[in-house]
Amino acid sequence: MTFFSIIISVYNKEKCIKNTIESVLNQTYKDFEIIVINDGSTDGSEIIISAIEDSRIKLITTKNQGASNARNTGIKEASSNYIALLDGDDSWHVEYLQHMYDAICKFPNLKIFTTGVSQNYKTKTVPVPYSFSQSELYGIHNYFKASKKNTLITSSSVVFNASIIEKTGLFDTSIISGQDTDLWIRFGMHFEVLFINKQLVYYNFNESSLSNTTYELSKKPKFDNYLTEERTNTDLKLFLDRNRYSLALLSKLQDDQKHFSFYTSHLDSKNLSFRKSFLLNSPKWFLKLLIKIKSLQGEKIYYPKS
Structure with missing residues (x-):
């Protein structure tokens, strides 16, 4: 069994999905599987994904049902104890999984882990500011207290133990936009969150993405x-x-x-x-x-x- 199952949900991301997957394949920590859920893309996303040769990649193509269904499908297919989510247009620093693995080993009783995010725009990269001060590498936070300015958890910066799904449930498929926030609420109601004080995730701003157009x-x-x-x-x-x-x-x-x-x-x-x-x-x-x-x-x- 691999240590991480990485779930990548994709819908019409032909311009960026190769970069997203390569940011995973280039990780310094190598013990993972990648489950890519192609959510009925109508562009060339599936062709691009299929052309990437790596035995750790499993591609599942479904009819378009939305991000919630895609992520839930990937989570159910996962074989590892630790689930890492990544959106099809975001990317990771090469040491993202290594930092996650180190944190999990250091805090084995915690179930949810996250890290700093930077937003990539056309002309600049902006670190996401948070409502708390943390000088140490690791900090344990109440999700709601730590998310007063920006959310502590995002759909590209979270790793969680698969066992928590029994208590929190999966993504709510009835919510089209904002379903991630709804799940983070359930995470926060039951578990503390370990925050790694490093910018290891890159959110690539796209004006046409669902969160910016719905x-x-x-x-x-x-x-x-x-x-x-x-x-x-x-x-x-x-x-x-x-x-x-x-x-x-x-x-x-x-x-x-x-x-x-x-x-x-x-x-x-x-x-x-x-x-x-x-x-x-x-x-x-x-x-x-x-x-x-x-x-x-x-x-x-x-x-x-x-």
């Missing part, structure tokens, strides 16, 4: 599965309210009063800063102006530009 609120998480738990878990409540705030802003931008009312009805205004409260009550034109200004910086935005 604005339909019906496809977003509702977070109503956690109404009971958040009553007694203050950290969870704060985390959920920050996400509800973001989706309430999106609702306002889309003139969607139904979703705006839904998210704000579950949101405790005491958990919002003055700035967030101000924005939540600002007119649509003002929000669109702020988004336009941010888009000129060439960095990821979370709401439509127009």
